[in-house]
Amino acid sequence: MSRIRDNSISWETFNEGLWKENPVFVMLLGMCPVLAVTNSAMNALAMGIATAFVLVASSTLVSLLSKYIPKQVRIATYIIIIATFVTIVDYVIQAISLDLYNALGAFIQLIVVNCMILGRAESYASKYRPLKSIVNALGMSAGFTIALLSLGVVREILGAGSLFGIQLFGDNFQPWVVMVLPPGGFLVLGAWLLLFDWVNQRQQKKAEKQEAHHAS
Amino acid sequence: MNNPEANDEVSTTKEHQADTPSLRMISVLTGIAMLSGFLVVFTSQLTAPAIAENQRIAIEQAVSKVIPNSVSHREFALVDGQLGVVEKGSNQKIVYAGYDSDGEFLGIASRASAQGYAGMIYLLYGYDPFCQCIRGIKVLKMTETPGLGDKIITDKKFQKNFEQLDVQLNKKHSALKNKITMVKQGSKKNDWEIDAISGASISSNAVGKALNQSAQVLLPELYPLIEQLKQAE
Numbered sequence: 275m276s277r278i279r280d281n282s283i284s285w286e287t288f289n290e291g292l293w294k295e296n297p298v299f300v301m302l303l304g305m306c307p308v309l310a311v312t313n314s315a316m317n318a319l320a321m322g323i324a325t326a327f328v329l330v331a332s333s334t335l336v337s338l339l340s341k342y343i344p345k346q347v348r349i350a351t352y353i354i355i356i357a358t359f360v361t362i363v364d365y366v367i368q369a370i371s372l373d374l375y376n377a378l379g380a381f382i383q384l385i386v387v388n389c390m391i392l393g394r395a396e397s398y399a400s401k402y403r404p405l406k407s408i409v410n411a412l413g414m415s416a417g418f419t420i421a422l423l424s425l426g427v428v429r430e431i432l433g434a435g436s437l438f439g440i441q442l443f444g445d446n447f448q449p450w451v452v453m454v455l456p457p458g459g460f461l462v463l464g465a466w467l468l469l470f471d472w473v474n475q476r477q478q479k480k481a482e483k484q485e486a487h488h489a490s
Numbered sequence: 491m492n493n494p495e496a497n498d499e500v501s502t503t504k505e506h507q508a509d510t511p512s513l514r515m516i517s518v519l520t521g522i523a524m525l526s527g528f529l530v531v532f533t534s535q536l537t538a539p540a541i542a543e544n545q546r547i548a549i550e551q552a553v554s555k556v557i558p559n560s561v562s563h564r565e566f567a568l569v570d571g572q573l574g575v576v577e578k579g580s581n582q583k584i585v586y587a588g589y590d591s592d593g594e595f596l597g598i599a600s601r602a603s604a605q606g607y608a609g610m611i612y613l614l615y616g617y618d619p620f621c622q623c624i625r626g627i628k629v630l631k632m633t634e635t636p637g638l639g640d641k642i643i644t645d646k647k648f649q650k651n652f653e654q655l656d657v658q659l660n661k662k663h664s665a666l667k668n669k670i671t672m673v674k675q676g677s678k679k680n681d682w683e684i685d686a687i688s689g690a691s692i693s694s695n696a697v698g699k700a701l702n703q704s705a706q707v708l709l710p711e712l713y714p715l716i717e718q719l720k721q722a723e
Binding site: 372433 | 510514515518519522523525526529530533534536537540541544545548631633635636637638
C-alpha cells in the first residue's frame with residue numbers, strides 16, 4: 275500500500291473525534307455502552323477510560339502492523355487485536371475494584387464489538403502513521419468519554435440525586451427513578467443530540483451569514 | 491473519502507489481493523494470535539494477586555457485616571457433614587466462621603441464592619448459634635431494577651428484619667421449627683417473618699426464599715459441628 279496520505283498532525287486530527295465527528299453525538303456509534311452504563315457518572319467515566327485504552331492501544335498496534343496485514347484477513351486481525359486489549363482491560367478493572375467491575379458487568383467484554391473501535395482501525399489506523407493514529411484515537415476517546423460523562427452526570431443527578439456517589443440534595447429529594455433506568459438513557463441521549471444539533475446549526479447559519487455579508 | 495486518490499488506491503489494492511498467498515495470511519494471523527496470547531497471559535499473571543486480594547477483601551467485609559463484631563474469619567468446607575479444608579477451585583459448600591478480637595466464636599456466614607425479578611440474587615447471611623437467629627444479610631450480586639428491586643440493599647426497614655431473624659431448629663434438629671416466611675409490609679408479628687417491601691415484592695420475596703432454602707439445609711447440618719467451631723480458633 276503506497277503511503278501518499280498526509281501524515282501531518284494538527285489540532286484537526288484530535289478535534290475530529292472531540293467535536294466534528296464525535297462518535298456519540300455525530301456518528302451515533304457504540305450506542306450500546308452509551309445507553310447501558312451511563313446510569314452513574316462513575317460508571318460512565320470508567321467505561322470511557324476503558325474504551326479509550328482499548329481504542330488507543332489497538333489503533334497503535336493496527337497502525338504499526340498495517341503494512342504486514344493482508345487485506346483479506348484484516349478484519350479478523352483487527353478483532354484479535356481489539357479482543358486482546360479488552361481482555362487486558364477486563365483483568366485490570368478486576369484488579370482495581372470489584373465493585374466497579376460488577377457495576378459495569380458484561381459491558382467491558384462488549385467493548386470488543388464497539389463499532390467505533392473497529393471503525394477507527396479500519397478507516398484510520400490502517401491508513402495513517404502510528405503517531406497520527408494515536409492522536410486521532412485520543413481525540414475520539416476524549417469525545418466518547420465526554421459524551422458518556424455528559425449522559426452519566428445528568429442521569430445520576432436526576433435519577434439518584436447524587437454526583438460521583440456524593441449526595442447533592444437533602445433527604446427530601448425524590449429521585450426521578452426512570453432516569454437511571456434504560457428509558458432514561460434514551461431520553462437524556464435524545465436531549466443531548468437535540469442540543470448538539472442546535473448548536474451545530476446555529477454555527478452553520480452564522481458562517482453562512484458571514485459569507486453572505488462578505489460577498490455583498 | 492471523496493478525493494480521487496483514495497479511489498485509485500482501492501483499485502490498486504484489489505489487483506493486489508489476487509496474489510496474496512494463503513501461507514502469508516496464515517502466518518500473519520498466527521503471529522498476531524501468538525502476540526495476543528502472550529499479552530493476555532502476561533496481564534493475567536500480573537493482575538492475579540491483586541484480583542485474589544480484592545476478592546478476599548470483599549468476602550472479609552461481607553462476613554464482618556453479617557456477623558456483627560467479628561474481626562477475623564476462617565473458611566471451612568462442609569463435606570459429608572464434617573468440617574474440611576477448603577480446596578481451591580472445587581465446588582464445595584463453604585461456610586465462614588467469624589471470631590471476635592479475643593478469638594471467641596461468634597457465628598457462621600454462608601451464601602444463599604434465589605431467582606429475583608431480573609436474575610439471580612446472591613447473598614451472604616450470618617447465623618448466630620447462641621440466639622439461633624440470623625444476624626445480618628449482605629447482597630453480594632444482583633441485577634434487580636435500580637430504584638425498585640435494589641431496595642433490598644438500601645431500605646433500612648427491610649434490613650432491620652435481619653437483625654434478629656428467628657431460625658430455631660425443631661426438636662429433632664432436622665429442619666427449622668418455623669419456616670422463614672414473607673409477609674406484607676407492616677404485618678410482621680413473629681420473629682421468623684420478614685416484612686416485604688411494597689413495590690419490590692418479587693425481589694424481597696426472593697431474599698426470604700433464598701434464606702429459607704439455605705437455612706433449612708445448612709443449619710441442621712451445622713448443628714452437631716457448633717462445638718467443634720467454638721474450639722477451632
